[in-house]
Amino acid sequence: MAGEAPEPNAQEKAGKAFPVSWDQFHRDCRALTWRLNEVGPFHAVIAITRGGLVPAAIVARELGVRVIDTVCIASYDHTKQGDLQVLKGISEAAMKLGGGTGKGLLIVDDLVDTGKTGKLVREMLPDAHFATVYAKPKGRPLVDTFITEVSQDTWIFFPWDTALSYHPPLRDGAA
Ligand SMILES: O=P(O)(O)OC[C@H]1O[C@H](OP(=O)(O)OP(=O)(O)O)[C@H](O)[C@@H]1O
Numbered sequence: 001m002a003g004e005a006p007e008p009n010a011q012e013k014a015g016k017a018f019p020v021s022w023d024q025f026h027r028d029c030r031a032l033t034w035r036l037n038e039v040g041p042f043h044a045v046i047a048i049t050r051g052g053l054v055p056a057a058i059v060a061r062e063l064g065v066r067v068i069d070t071v072c073i074a075s076y077d078h079t080k081q082g083d084l085q086v087l088k089g090i091s092e093a094a095m096k097l098g099g100g101t102g103k104g105l106l107i108v109d110d111l112v113d114t115g116k117t118g119k120l121v122r123e124m125l126p127d128a129h130f131a132t133v134y135a136k137p138k139g140r141p142l143v144d145t146f147i148t149e150v151s152q153d154t155w156i157f158f159p160w161d162t163a164l165s166y167h168p169p170l171r172d173g174a175a
């Protein structure tokens with residue numbers, strides 16, 4: 001109806017912002033690898049694109065894993081979650097390395113939020129180890145290893161989605 005306010009997107013609903021710099025992200029990925037090093041070794045890393053590509057590269061480098069595959073899933077159009085779309089599945093070669101169930105494979109993503117994306121990939125590879133850098137409470141039970149938990153009403157801003165910009169001083173009304 002004309003004049004009706006548009007429904008708030010996930011970021012607007014979230015309310016709190018958690019901006020992450022490249023430095024912080026690199027440190028958090030290294031911390032994640034310390035934990036994963038206790039769990040491996042892994043035959044291959046499966047990155048959930050696109051957000052999982054950056055942590056997957058860092059984690060694979062630290063763990064000395066050379067085989068990286070992708071599962072390409074789209075759900076959020078910027079900040080609004082729609083139906084999950086699998087744009088590319090896991091390759092036959094990676095499936096073989098995981099014995100068909102994902103045993104010895106490491107799934108990596110930048111975060112779990114509602115857990116919908118993670119749940120779908122877990123169904124494809126039930127025996128794989130699932131690691132994310134950040135986790136929100138709803139998705140947390142799906143993840144085997146993560147580094148930092150943020151509240152469900154927090155929106156994480158990743159360095160590849162953001163740029164430095166002017167911020168007005170506090171006394172002028174900045175939050
Ligand atoms: O736990 P969920 O509620 O499913 O949300 C988490 C997923 O959402 C984001 O991906 P997005 O769909 O935005 O695609 P992108 O990785 O290409 O940015 C993020 O990278 C996770 O993969």
Ligand SMILES: O=c1[nH]c(=O)c2nc[nH]c2[nH]1
Nearest residue numbers: 076113154155156157158
């Ligand atoms: O950049 C992002 N930050 C988030 O907090 C989030 N949750 C789902 N998808 C997300 N993307």
Ligand SMILES: [Mg+2]
Nearest residue numbers: 049050051052
């Ligand atoms: Mg993603």
